[in-house]
Amino acid sequence: MKNLLQSSLAKFLTIAGFALCACFSANAQTIDKDDSIYQGLGKKEGITKIVNDFVPMILADQRIAHFFSKIKKEEFSELLVAQFCELAGGPCQYKGRDMYESHQGMGISNAHFNALAEDLQMAMEKNDIPSSISNRLVAKLAPMQRPIVSK
Ligand code: HEM
Incomplete structure (x- = not known):
């Protein structure tokens, strides 16, 4: 049970991490400098x-x-x-x-x-x-x- 919880938590953190990265990189593309x-x-x-x-x-x-x-x-x-x-x-x-x-x-x-x-x-x-x-x-x-x- 403890193992199951740990692996679910690990999966959640991985997915959350990817989501966060995607969000930052999307932002990086939208904050282009004013030309x-x-x-x-x-x-x-x-x-x-x-x-x-x-x-x-x-x-x-x-x-x-x-x-x-x-x-x-x-x-x-x-x-x-x-x-x-x-x-x-x-x-x-x-x-x-x-x-x-x-x-x-x-x-x-x-x-x-x-x-x-x-x-x-x-x-x-x-x-x-x-x-x-x-x-x-x-x-x-x-x-x-x-x-x-x-x-
Ligand atoms: C916003 C105004 C100005 C800008 C953006 C500007 C920009 C520049 C730049 C980029 C250089 C070349 C720097 C280098 O050799 O690495 C330069 C050199 C020079 N500027 Fe200006 N300048 C301005 C105003 C003036 C004014 C008002 C004068 C005189 C009336 C002037 C006279 C000169 C002269 C004689 C040089 C040649 C210096 C040398 O070769 O030793 N500049 N300037």
């Missing part, structure tokens, strides 16, 4: 087009162009694509330097920062990104203002 900004930007392809318009805009913008005289355009563009893609919730990993390290001591002001953000908005507009999406990407960039601005 709606990434989708709204047109995924990696759309982001690449935006960056390909954005970088020449920065280089032509007399308010900030002087900062970029020595950059390697291709490398810089690739880093921006990865960074925007990751921030937008896409399947990318930004592997560049952090924002404080890469802008330290450049003398970037809030006005410079806003000029660059304005160029990015224009590049997104040019690519027909709805403002509901572009505003959300810019909001993700806002916390970077503090480590980037040093003047």
Whole structure:
């Protein structure tokens, strides 16, 4: 009798264990990260087009162009694509330097920062990104203002 009880209990625990696991894994599939900004930007392809318009805009913008005289355009563009893609919730990993390290001591002001953000908005507009999406990407960039601005 005791054996029977023990084996029934063991069976119950096994089944309960499986049920619990199934429940957790089903949950894991439903708690996917939010990639709606990434989708709204047109995924990696759309982001690449935006960056390909954005970088020449920065280089032509007399308010900030002087900062970029020595950059390697291709490398810089690739880093921006990865960074925007990751921030937008896409399947990318930004592997560049952090924002404080890469802008330290450049003398970037809030006005410079806003000029660059304005160029990015224009590049997104040019690519027909709805403002509901572009505003959300810019909001993700806002916390970077503090480590980037040093003047
Ligand atoms: C939200 C705003 C900004 C973002 C997301 C951003 C992003 C980046 C990234 C990803 C890099 C490459 C880092 C690396 O080399 O590993 C970089 C470098 C650079 N950024 Fe920014 N940046 C921002 C604002 C600015 C502003 C406002 C300026 C100047 C007006 C600026 C000037 C530069 C320059 C000159 C470099 C090249 C640094 C070097 O090669 O040593 N950035 N930025």
